[in-house]
Amino acid sequence: MNIAVFGAKGRVGSRVVALAKSKNHNVMSIDKGWVENHLDSIDVVVDFSLPSALEDVVGLCLQHHCPLVSGVTGYNAQQLKVLEGLSKQVKVVHKSNFSIGIDMLKKIVSLLADNLQNWDCTIVETHRKGKKDAPSGTAVDLATTVSQNKSFCTVDVHSIRSGDCLGRHEIIFGTSGETITLTHTATSIDIFAKGALLVAESIA
Amino acid sequence: MNIAVFGAKGRVGSRVVALAKSKNHNVMSIDKGWVENHLDSIDVVVDFSLPSALEDVVGLCLQHHCPLVSGVTGYNAQQLKVLEGLSKQVKVVHKSNFSIGIDMLKKIVSLLADNLQNWDCTIVETHRKGKKDAPSGTAVDLATTVSQNKSFCTVDVHSIRSGDCLGRHEIIFGTSGETITLTHTATSIDIFAKGALLVAESIA
Amino acid sequence: MNIAVFGAKGRVGSRVVALAKSKNHNVMSIDKGWVENHLDSIDVVVDFSLPSALEDVVGLCLQHHCPLVSGVTGYNAQQLKVLEGLSKQVKVVHKSNFSIGIDMLKKIVSLLADNLQNWDCTIVETHRKGKKDAPSGTAVDLATTVSQNKSFCTVDVHSIRSGDCLGRHEIIFGTSGETITLTHTATSIDIFAKGALLVAESIA
């Protein structure tokens, strides 16, 4: 398979490149104008760069009429519209988190929000000291999931920046006499690269 | 409603009695031969006593042909058979834990066990220093749920006895790169009494 | 011993009254003008009321020239000065938390802040949904302890309000490659009453 990876020098993108190569895919690496191993045809674009690369990403997808797998967070409203426009022409999978565990967590959170009436909900996310945006895209997604299912509920979201934590999401449901806490902890960045590549392989 | 409560002087049973009275039910309290407020007709029997009271409990249910709500743990195989026999004549709800949170936890655990292939599973339950039986009935139930869904999995169960903890159940699903932990904490014994009484009211 | 308890109908104050009586002390209960069991001489005043009662509390201490044990939080700067003035005439013990565990936690936090250079520190405190002030007095004390010892450190404090949590304080020290978390959980309000009464007995 021929894969173009945007953000190929970044934290997650570089793992996507390494993992894709180890699975014998042809990889074209792109990062802020820098390109390695130019490919004439592309089967799928994987994007772990920044919102500012959106134009280039969309251009490449349209040129090759190939699907996009994106893990970029922080898009503004206009950029989200561009992405939506693209999705009418090619397949687009855009997620804040590609780990299997977070996928399951979203299902569970939705189930609990549907069933736990008159409980309250708090989300605590922890990431490495240097992480700039807060709350994390995943925390926002989880809070949205709870709010959609449980209209009477305001969800407090707390962002902790400590050490070199790779990502910990805690959802606390409380009521009189009992508490349920769901915790997802990432211990390797590879789970995000692995999950994104699985999606790329399935939709290409 | 007329309710007979076995184990009426016990930790949970005494709360059932208090709660039922506050909801204007007529309560006949029974504890090791001691009886308070004899009632001529019984709509439902609630049992938070010990396995040794089984004969009396079954006798009263049959005499009034009324349902049984039982939170008694520690029955042997023969006693479980007696209970099963009773369930062919009257409605029987027998659970190790009547809290809403633990009910939800069981559903979630089943969902995860169905979906998380090649993950491992560990259960840690914590109760007050004096609690005699280990592991807790709820931990056994949760471990059984996982094993049923995930035949390749041995579930380690750890029992911690510390302080005056009312009940904490932690289910840890782990794999390479990520971990999901579900935690239920009971902060008031009332949740067990409340849950049992709700069941009693609905099946009487 | 003769004890006057302000806030005698409150959450903690009512437990101080009950506990003091069970230890055969004579208790004069005071709450918003209401007085029960007037005593002619007072050996110690215990205060779990509100800042607004300060004038009455100080007046009684001066009248009997007796020590004060206070667990009141939320004083303004002027009220703290009044308290400081009182402390020049009678013994005053004013703490945001009288549990033995929190006392130990403060010592540990101080020890860690002295030794963990280039680590970061975050405090998360959880209390019942209804609790009005945030962060808790204990969290403020802990943050101050860390800041005093570790001048280069800003301590983030998060306040979670969930269920009926009696009080949980978590101090997270993080650095590259490792994390230390200290957690204190209160499971009974009696520890605050017990601790305050022990202090009252020792200084009266």
Next chain:
Amino acid sequence: MNIAVFGAKGRVGSRVVALAKSKNHNVMSIDKGWVENHLDSIDVVVDFSLPSALEDVVGLCLQHHCPLVSGVTGYNAQQLKVLEGLSKQVKVVHKSNFSIGIDMLKKIVSLLADNLQNWDCTIVETHRKGKKDAPSGTAVDLATTVSQNKSFCTVDVHSIRSGDCLGRHEIIFGTSGETITLTHTATSIDIFAKGALLVAESIA
């Protein structure tokens, strides 16, 4: 500095080699008979191999009359005697864990065990699914620390093997009404290599 590293191909040993080289030390790597970059003089020996290498390790230390920094666990009584004998001729630092956080944890645990009378203590350690020995050397050390200080206390130790956890140690002190939990989490194996190298540099 000239350093000989036993277990140079192992999990921690390989990081010691890489880190030492990055700090411009000369490194002689040794692993099960294999030797790379033979050095004529050795300033310090660092050992993260297995108990079976003890004879070679001791031999090299005596030959160069240089100190030993050892992170090997699982020695039998006789081997510990050999190590004790060596320590009469050269400096020997033998620890189950070289992270700064675990060092602090031991001090804190000792402080708590001295002060928390009539509390109970439980230790829970979590490591990767494949780890063979249980409980971990660090958990044994922590349990010994508590027992030494608090003769009346039996310390329960639980070992969880889950996912690819690098090492998590939890010490729970409980009593009526409150709990203190200390948790150390290792998120990078480098902290063990880093700590051992710091000791090696200071004693060489």
